[in-house]
Amino acid sequence: QSALTQPASVSGSPGQWITISCTGTSRDVGAYKYVSWYLQHPGKAPKLMIYDVSNRPSGVSSRFSGSKSGNTASLTISGLQAEDEADYYCSSYTGSGTLFGTGTKVTVL
Amino acid sequence: QVQLVQSESELKKPGASVKVSCKASGYTFTNYAVNWVRQAPGQGLEWMGWINTKTGNPAYAQGFTRRFVFSLDTSVSTAYLQISSLMAEDTAVYYCARDVTTAGFDSWGQGTLVTVSS
Numbered sequence: 561q562s563a564l565t566q567p568a569s570v571s572g573s574p575g576q577w578i579t580i581s582c583t584g585t586s587r588d589v590g591a592y593k594y595v596s597w598y599l600q601h602p603g604k605a606p607k608l609m610i611y612d613v614s615n616r617p618s619g620v621s622s623r624f625s626g627s628k629s630g631n632t633a634s635l636t637i638s639g640l641q642a643e644d645e646a647d648y649y650c651s652s653y654t655g656s657g658t659l660f661g662t663g664t665k666v667t668v669l
Numbered sequence: 670q671v672q673l674v675q676s677e678s679e680l681k682k683p684g685a686s687v688k689v690s691c692k693a694s695g696y697t698f699t700n701y702a703v704n705w706v707r708q709a710p711g712q713g714l715e716w717m718g719w720i721n722t723k724t725g726n727p728a729y730a731q732g733f734t735r736r737f738v739f740s741l742d743t744s745v746s747t748a749y750l751q752i753s754s755l756m757a758e759d760t761a762v763y764y765c766a767r768d769v770t771t772a773g774f775d776s777w778g779q780g781t782l783v784t785v786s787s
Contacts, residue, residue: 561731563713594771598714605764605780606706606714611773649714653772657730658704663713 564589564650564661571667577638580664582650583631590631594653597626597635601646609648610635642668671695673765675778681755681785689781691748691765698746699723702768705739705750708780709761719768720748755785 565583572578582589582597589595595613598606608617610626613633623638633652637644645668650661676690691703705717718729720739727739738751748765763781766774 592771594773596770596773598774600714605777606766606774607777608769608773608775611770611775617769617775651714651716651772657718657728658716658772660706660714660716 561588561654561659564652564659566648566650566661566664568662569665569667571669572637572640573669574640574642576640577636578640578666580635580637580648580650580666582633582635582652582661584633584652584659585631588631588652588654588659589628589633591655592653593628595626595628595633596651597624597633598649598651599644599646600649606649637666640668644668671767671776673767673776673778675763675765675781678782679784681783682787683755683757683785685755685785686751686753687755687783689750689752689763689765689783691750691778693746693748693767696767699743703739703741703748704766704768704774706764706766706774707761708764709758712761717750717763722748752783755783757785759783760785 597610600606613628614626648664699722704719707715717733720727740749765778767776769775
């Protein structure tokens with residue numbers, strides 16, 4: 561199975577909002593409500609930001625929100641802050657396991 | 670608090686084996702599955718598979734069925750990843766992660782860098 565497709569990079573200015581897309585197929589993203597999003601700073605382990613499409617774990621800022629339409633999931637970051645600069649990965653359940661996205665580098669201008 | 674602590678970095682020669690450990694604390698180990706994720710240098714995340722901590726049954730993703738073995742020692746709340754016949758392409762950071770929901774990993778180990786070089 562190929563990785564889910566994400567844009568290689570997205571950028572925005574502090575205070576703006578950005579959206580990262582995650583495109584899969586009807587066998588993964590489109591089939592299940594199990595889409596998660598992770599933030600990864602350089603040299604660090606990934607951190608769960610969204611699970612089950614739109615749920616935030618305790619302690620994650622409400623500036624992060626998730627949604628899904630058809631075979632594409634999205635992560636929106638509002639009120640962009642310098643600390644949001646990182647790599648972001650989506651993942652989806654596939655029926656037999658987990659598939660990660662290709663990753664998106666978010667740059668805060 | 671929930672914590673997964675992995676073993677230290679390893680430098681191995683091609684053809685050797687390595688065993689990475691992942692020790693859990695702060696929760697009941699057998700209540701959550703453990704997943705393994707690989708990240709090659711400068712690359713993205715790749716799901717390797719998971720192990721059911723209640724039954725010990727592992728499941729492997731495509732590409733990780735031959736030289737990779739997941740195991741447990743529930744008496745010390747520890748999961749293991751063993752890789753045999755190491756190749757240069759196995760050079761990567763290996764993470765363990767707790768499965769809080771289907772395909773949602775809420776707690777990760779710090780990662781173990783395995784370097785394969787002659």
